[in-house]
Amino acid sequence: QVQLVQSGAEVKKPGASVKVSCKVSTYTLTELSMHWVRQAPGKGLEWMGGFHPEDGETIYAQKFQGRVTMTEDTSTDTAYMELSSLRSEDTAVYYCATVVHDYYDSSPSYPHWGQGTLVTVSS
């Protein structure tokens, strides 16, 4: 069973950056494809981006392009999501989640999730 353990809560000022980590255990990061999803207080799930195994690239939702960077350290099996130029609207719980694509039709699903990291942006 894949286990994803995320870093702790963060409080940041507007304009700052935050870097959230997601440590993988029982599997190695190279065996997985990692995505990031966030959820603002009282709101729904929002896909941010992640590794796209079909072309080996990291893809980002258009909304976050230019502000988000997702990286992986395979030596420690840790994935990172860095979001810059933070504003109050970025206050949310950020989740890492592994994505699996159906072999036949590429339909996605997210079987494993981290516990979430609350990022609060406040002056």
Place this chain on the structure above:
Amino acid sequence: SSELTQEPPVSVALGQTVKIACQGDSLRSYYASWYQQKPGQAPVLVIYGKNNRPSGIPDRFSGSFSGDTASLTITGAQAEDEADYYCNSRDSSGNHDYVFGTGTKVTVL
């Protein structure tokens, strides 16, 4: 379009059946996956693919589809099924986006 639309909150009597829908153009090309989320917890995958349940998910959860709409059915709802439910799929218009539905709150009475 990469939007997935879900219906407003629904309620179901204990032991009865509830069906919630997720509509979007991308569902003509890809199956939806469904997630249960309880307050303060991470989402949990309950249905994926044509109608598959991960290990540990009760068989009262099932999925179906027709055209551009996917549905999640809970047959014999239990108190512990009260939660928010989200669908997910990927864009079929050529970009690489993935998308979650707007979510449906299910209340078990």
